[in-house]
Amino acid sequence: MGGVAAITARTVDFGASDAPLTPDQFSACNGCLQIPWALSATSIIYNLDGVKNLLKMDGATLAKIFLGEVTQWDDPAIAKLNKGVNLPSTKIAIVHRSDNSGTTYNFTDYLQSVSAEWKSKLGRGVAVNWPVGAGQRGSAGVAAGVSQTPGGIGYVDVAFALKNHLKFLAMKNRSGKYATPGLKGILAAASSDQKPEATTNELSIVNPPKKFPLAYPISTYTYVIVPTKSSKAAELRKFLFWAVTKGQTFGPRLLFQPIPKTVLVVAEKTISKIKS
Amino acid sequence: MSSAELTPEAARRPFSGRRVRFGDLVLQVVAGAAAAGATALVGLITWKVVEGARPALSEYGLAFVTRIAWNPVTDHELYGAGSFLIGTAITSLLALLLAAPLAIGIALYLTELAPRFLRGPVTALVETLAAVPSVVIGLWGILVLGPLLRDHVEPALHSALGFIPLFGAPSQSGSSIFTAIVVLAIMILPIVSSISRELFLGVPPELKEGALALGTTRWEMVRGVMFPYARGGVAAALILGLGRAIGEAIAVTQVIGGGVFIHWNLFSGGDTLASKIAASYQGATSKLQVGSLIYLALILLVFSLVMNFAAQRIVRRVGRSLGQGARA
Numbered sequence: 001m002g003g004v005a006a007i008t009a010r011t012v013d014f015g016a017s018d019a020p021l022t023p024d025q026f027s028a029c030n031g032c033l034q035i036p037w038a039l040s041a042t043s044i045i046y047n048l049d050g051v052k053n054l055l056k057m058d059g060a061t062l063a064k065i066f067l068g069e070v071t072q073w074d075d076p077a078i079a080k081l082n083k084g085v086n087l088p089s090t091k092i093a094i095v096h097r098s099d100n101s102g103t104t105y106n107f108t109d110y111l112q113s114v115s116a117e118w119k120s121k122l123g124r125g126v127a128v129n130w131p132v133g134a135g136q137r138g139s140a141g142v143a144a145g146v147s148q149t150p151g152g153i154g155y156v157d158v159a160f161a162l163k164n165h166l167k168f169l170a171m172k173n174r175s176g177k178y179a180t181p182g183l184k185g186i187l188a189a190a191s192s193d194q195k196p197e198a199t200t201n202e203l204s205i206v207n208p209p210k211k212f213p214l215a216y217p218i219s220t221y222t223y224v225i226v227p228t229k230s231s232k233a234a235e236l237r238k239f240l241f242w243a244v245t246k247g248q249t250f251g252p253r254l255l256f257q258p259i260p261k262t263v264l265v266v267a268e269k270t271i272s273k274i275k276s
Numbered sequence: 277m278s279s280a281e282l283t284p285e286a287a288r289r290p291f292s293g294r295r296v297r298f299g300d301l302v303l304q305v306v307a308g309a310a311a312a313g314a315t316a317l318v319g320l321i322t323w324k325v326v327e328g329a330r331p332a333l334s335e336y337g338l339a340f341v342t343r344i345a346w347n348p349v350t351d352h353e354l355y356g357a358g359s360f361l362i363g364t365a366i367t368s369l370l371a372l373l374l375a376a377p378l379a380i381g382i383a384l385y386l387t388e389l390a391p392r393f394l395r396g397p398v399t400a401l402v403e404t405l406a407a408v409p410s411v412v413i414g415l416w417g418i419l420v421l422g423p424l425l426r427d428h429v430e431p432a433l434h435s436a437l438g439f440i441p442l443f444g445a446p447s448q449s450g451s452s453i454f455t456a457i458v459v460l461a462i463m464i465l466p467i468v469s470s471i472s473r474e475l476f477l478g479v480p481p482e483l484k485e486g487a488l489a490l491g492t493t494r495w496e497m498v499r500g501v502m503f504p505y506a507r508g509g510v511a512a513a514l515i516l517g518l519g520r521a522i523g524e525a526i527a528v529t530q531v532i533g534g535g536v537f538i539h540w541n542l543f544s545g546g547d548t549l550a551s552k553i554a555a556s557y558q559g560a561t562s563k564l565q566v567g568s569l570i571y572l573a574l575i576l577l578v579f580s581l582v583m584n585f586a587a588q589r590i591v592r593r594v595g596r597s598l599g600q601g602a603r604a
Contacts, residue, residue: 004559005558022350022561024561024562025561093448096534098529098533098555099529099555099556099558100558100560100561101559122349122352123349123350123351123352124349125348125349125561126348126559126561127348127556128347128349129345129346129347129348129352129536130534133449133535133545134447134448134451134452134533134534134545135533135534135535135545136418136530137555141418141530144415144418144419145449145451148418148419148422148423148449148450149423149448149450152449
């Protein structure tokens with residue numbers, strides 16, 4: 001998230017952010033463009049000895065866990081989703097980010113879309129007023145916190161979870177299927193919203209509708225923030241054009257998924273607005 | 277010697293040589309500029325901090341200082357420093373309480389009790405502790421100290437002293453105010469102990485030998501001669517340690533667990549002024565939030581200033597009572 005501050009101060013030529021800019025950030029950035037340029041997802045990691053990877057979870061229960069209402073791993077709400085799994089009675093220990101983070105935005109954006117209580121009590125943002133749990137700095141901090149805590153649960157971006165071989169949840173989507181934060185799941189989610197908002201180019205693909213049975217419900221676009229007026233406009237346009245087209249082929253290797261065509265068209269149109 | 281050199285006028289200006297006066301001038305200018313620069317810097321920082329805090333100052337006024345709230349979500353925004361102010365006071369004071377006897381003990385051991393061959397290496401090791409970067413101590417806090425305190429120390433304290441609200445249910449993650457206190461205590465330990473060691477070394481040997489010659493035990497000599505002699509200095513060392521504990525940000529953010537708290541349990545999460553600023557400044561999403569964070573910095577500035585003045589008064593009083601004691 002340092003990227004937004006840096007581009008606002010014009011100490012860099014472009015910045016990147018997982019969370020779309022807030023109105024205040026837009027006005028502070030003074031004529032910045034926001035361009036969706038890659039896809040990612042947030043995985044929910046957990047630490048439960050003797051329980052296999054891809055424990056099943058639905059949005060309502062996950063929200064209750066992070067609200068502090070479901071407090072044990074053998075809670076009926078979790079057991080119901082995992083028939084045949086021997087769940088321990090370990091207390092659930094919540095670990096969240098203490099710094100501002102696009103991952104937190106993606107995660108809380110999802111929670112508020114599946115839980116009316118979450119929406120009214122907490123809402124979404126790069127940081128929220130967590131009712132329970134311990135805060136850690138950065139994805140590495142959250143991962144360390146979860147791995148040091150029996151019964152721990154936390155959230156990190158998917159690339160981080162896979163690279164560090166952490167156990168993560170299979171999330172139930174609106175079609176009733178359990179999806180994992182892999183290439184297919186994220187792409188299916190991405191196809192659910194292909195119309196960037198007119199002025200901000202914002203897209204929200206959390207908790208997509210029923211007709212996307214493969215969708216992983218905690219997916220997100222990630223954005224590049226560029227000034228409309230730049231002394232290096234030509235080079236910037238060239239680079240960004242490459243990034244949203246040919247550059248996309250490098251994404252999957254780094255666990256960032258390529259953007260769909262319709263979004264690509266909007267991205268290219270926005271890129272052409274950069275002038276010197 | 278001619279009589280001219282002894283005129284009263286010449287005697288009044290003994291160093292009237294041109295070169296000497298020029299040197300004095302340079303000294304005056306350089307030293308004055310250094311002092312003025314430092315003062316101006318503090319002034320500039322204060323001005324900038326007040327300026328930056330203005331959105332929050334005009335929105336909340338003084339109510340901000342005591343309000344226990346921190347909600348950065350758009351449309352729910354509400355900020356207050358209450359919880360962080362309490363967090364800073366509790367962590368820094370308890371860390372000092374924990375570190376002071378240990379540090380003075382180390383200093384005494386190194387000056388009076390340790391076998392001579394051990395003094396060098398142990399002194400060097402204790403001082404190495406001061407050179408460990410705080411982010412490294414913080415990492416060690418997450419991975420080693422936190423779980424250790426959670427599994428062994430917190431349950432023991434809870435079962436023995438659980439009737440005091442400070443020692444509530446042990447934390448689950450190992451991140452807690454208590455872990456932050458222990459980390460801070462470790463960080464201020466080397467400062468206090470190495471200054472105290474210097475002070476103890478400075479106690480005149482004839483005083484110590486005199487006391488021992490009068491038949492005191494070693495402990496009586498330490499209590500009756502060394503402590504009174506070094507008291508003012510040790511108090512000053514403790515203030516330095518306290519300042520470090522109040523201002524430490526990174527290591528605290530790593531282990532304190534975060535959160536706006538309205539509980540007395542040391543074993544659950546919290547935040548200090550410095551740790552909140554460090555955690556939230558980067559990527560703050562609204563003007564009001566940035567203003568509120570800088571308001572926290574302003575409070576931290578005032579808090580440190582008040583602590584410093586209070587501490588200086590204590591040092592002066594300790595020094596004075598020592599003087600009276602010596603006269604009596």
